[in-house]
Amino acid sequence: GENVEQHPSTLSVQEGDSAVIKCTYSDSASNYFPWYKQELGKRPQLIIDIRSNVGEKKDQRIAVTLNKTAKHFSLHITETQPEDSAVYFCAASRDDYKLSFGAGTTVTVRA
Amino acid sequence: DAGVIQSPRHEVTEMGQEVTLRCKPISGHNSLFWYRQTMMRGLELLIYFNNNVPIDDSGMPEDRFSAKMPNASFSTLKIQPSEPRDSAVYFCASSLDGDEQFFGPGTRLTVL
Numbered sequence: 001g002e003n004v005e006q007h008p009s010t011l012s013v014q015e016g017d018s019a020v021i022k023c024t025y026s027d028s029a030s031n032y033f034p035w036y037k038q039e040l041g042k043r044p045q046l047i048i049d050i051r052s053n054v055g056e057k058k059d060q061r062i063a064v065t066l067n068k069t070a071k072h073f074s075l076h077i078t079e080t081q082p083e084d085s086a087v088y089f090c091a092a093s094r095d096d097y098k099l100s101f102g103a104g105t106t107v108t109v110r111a
Numbered sequence: 112d113a114g115v116i117q118s119p120r121h122e123v124t125e126m127g128q129e130v131t132l133r134c135k136p137i138s139g140h141n142s143l144f145w146y147r148q149t150m151m152r153g154l155e156l157l158i159y160f161n162n163n164v165p166i167d168d169s170g171m172p173e174d175r176f177s178a179k180m181p182n183a184s185f186s187t188l189k190i191q192p193s194e195p196r197d198s199a200v201y202f203c204a205s206s207l208d209g210d211e212q213f214f215g216p217g218t219r220l221t222v223l
Contacts, residue, residue: 001169034211034212042216043214043215045214046211046212046213089153095209097142097159097161097206097212098159099144100156101153101154101155102153103153104153
């Protein structure tokens with residue numbers, strides 16, 4: 001089955017700086033890569049996703065890049081703000097909708 | 112739209128008791144997922160249904176766990192008998208045709 005590895009496990013950044021989280025996956029047939037944000041005590045919520053037919057996608061301060069050859073994808077958050085503090089999960093799936101999640105990255109934005 | 116609804120939100124029970132978690136997916140969604148979240152194991156997919164049919168239950172930890180989806184608007188996850196190691200947050204999520212999965216608020220289960 002799919003194995004998704006996520007790094008780093010924790011990330012502390014100064015407000016206004018950028019944050020980058022990286023994930024690798026094992027199944028070359030995976031074609032859908034969502035990123036979820038989970039605030040403390042809340043449910044995971046989708047913040048951005050990318051499919052294998054594109055290499056990059058951007059939504060305001062958030063961007064995701066995908067390298068299918070190397071089987072890795074990354075989340076970039078620019079101009080970080082205190083409300084960006086949360087746990088971020090990457091995931092990968094093939095066409096059968098089954099998501100395999102990374103272990104999560106706890107992001108802390110220092111004011 | 113009320114989103115995915117789960118009940119109860121919190122459940123405390125004693126080892127050996129039966130536990131039933133409930134989920135109402137978003138109306139119109141045809142896929143439903145049950146996840147378990149713990150500090151040690153992260154987010155694990157237990158089982159998912161498509162058009163009320165179980166497609167993949169390979170994540171169900173053992174025979175003590177069972178899930179049903181009798182109709183498009185309701186699903187249950189049952190643990191019988193429960194054990195302390197089952198303590199976790201259980202999330203239900205739904206989606207339409209493999210698109211974005213919307214998570215419910217979760218059920219925090221504590222087995223004493």
